Amino acid sequence: MPRKTISEFTTIGIRRTTRDRLKHFARKIEMYDDTINRLLDIAEDQENRLASRESPQKYPKKGMEK
Numbered sequence: 001m002p003r004k005t006i007s008e009f010t011t012i013g014i015r016r017t018t019r020d021r022l023k024h025f026a027r028k029i030e031m032y033d034d035t036i037n038r039l040l041d042i043a044e045d046q047e048n049r050l051a052s053r054e055s056p057q058k059y060p061k062k063g064m065e066k
Helices: 016-025 032-054
Strands: none
Touching (some): 016 032
16 A cells, blocks of 8 residues: 555544544554544445345346236
């Protein structure tokens, strides 16, 4: 992965308790940005799986034709 430059970062305010929760999920040499992105990827993947399960089927199941 390419090295990130300082100009790519911004400061966001989070509570210390939130920071401590993030530490729990962080890998040893991972930056918070990497941790947050990894967690967002997991959340998006789960959201997509749920959405695909809830979407109506394009074709009816066998034996359920009208």
